[in-house]
Amino acid sequence: MKDLISSLNKVFESRVRLGIMSVLMANDSYDFNSLKETLNVTDGNLASHLKALEERNLIKVNKKFIGRKPNTSYSATENGIQLFQQHLKALEDLIKLQ
Amino acid sequence: MDKNLTSAEELKTIRKIMEESSRFLSLSGLSGIFAGTFAIAGALIAYFLILDNGNIQYNEYLKDLSGKEILILRWHLITDALSVLVLSVLLSFYFSIRKAKRTGRRVWTPVSKRLLINLFIPLVTGGLFVIVLLIRNHDLLVIPCLLLFYGLSLVNAGKFTYGEVFYLGILEIMTGLISAFFPGQVIFFWIFGFGILHIVYGLFMYRKYEA
Numbered sequence: 001m002k003d004l005i006s007s008l009n010k011v012f013e014s015r016v017r018l019g020i021m022s023v024l025m026a027n028d029s030y031d032f033n034s035l036k037e038t039l040n041v042t043d044g045n046l047a048s049h050l051k052a053l054e055e056r057n058l059i060k061v062n063k064k065f066i067g068r069k070p071n072t073s074y075s076a077t078e079n080g081i082q083l084f085q086q087h088l089k090a091l092e093d094l095i096k097l098q
Numbered sequence: 099m100d101k102n103l104t105s106a107e108e109l110k111t112i113r114k115i116m117e118e119s120s121r122f123l124s125l126s127g128l129s130g131i132f133a134g135t136f137a138i139a140g141a142l143i144a145y146f147l148i149l150d151n152g153n154i155q156y157n158e159y160l161k162d163l164s165g166k167e168i169l170i171l172r173w174h175l176i177t178d179a180l181s182v183l184v185l186s187v188l189l190s191f192y193f194s195i196r197k198a199k200r201t202g203r204r205v206w207t208p209v210s211k212r213l214l215i216n217l218f219i220p221l222v223t224g225g226l227f228v229i230v231l232l233i234r235n236h237d238l239l240v241i242p243c244l245l246l247f248y249g250l251s252l253v254n255a256g257k258f259t260y261g262e263v264f265y266l267g268i269l270e271i272m273t274g275l276i277s278a279f280f281p282g283q284v285i286f287f288w289i290f291g292f293g294i295l296h297i298v299y300g301l302f303m304y305r306k307y308e309a
Binding site: 091 | 106112115120208209
């Protein structure tokens, strides 16, 4: 039981981070504004969580310009996908124990 | 115990976000019902008004009619088919926007863009190919081609919306292939493929997801 809980990754404890990872697991990449609208969070809140995930090498940032407007999109890294899958597995195992 | 409950909820939320962010769920079954109805109406107009109650057989008329009459006949049939297409597309946009508003979803998302791109690449290819068929006088292959390319579009787009769209696409492809063997009966395959299949699909989707 103790092992199970410890494999629940602390990084994903925040709902916003969990949401970001869920979107990036299901999509190759997603831009900032669409993430914001999908998860229904504020700019600042989303930006800080994205920063945290990026610093832990769970997501990567792709900056480009569409015309003259900057467009930032995000995608999950191999590492991020792996850790998130482990997290999902741990959640499932916890439920099975019930 | 409490922890287990939140784990289940957490998993449920994750699945929901994954699905909502990767599939366009604002397609309405009503679009299918209306598209099917228009397709049948268009076929009846073609059969009873343009082809004179079926007296003008498509594979024989070339012998009986003058060049000018053939030209007029073709334009009438093309206009008829294009009207069905435009009305169906406009209504499906309308019903999608309406459903999105009702369910509090957005219409213009990365997924809806991907859906449209994947739908339109085979569809536009098919449209252009059909123009080539018309120019080269292979009129009897037009409806089989429309069914085939439409089916391929749906198979392609099915990854970005309800999975049922994929199966509708497979059925359209099968209808298109079979219809190519029966050049005299293409109008009935049109009614089946674009009419009946759409209405059955629309009713099924409406009852499953919206009623």
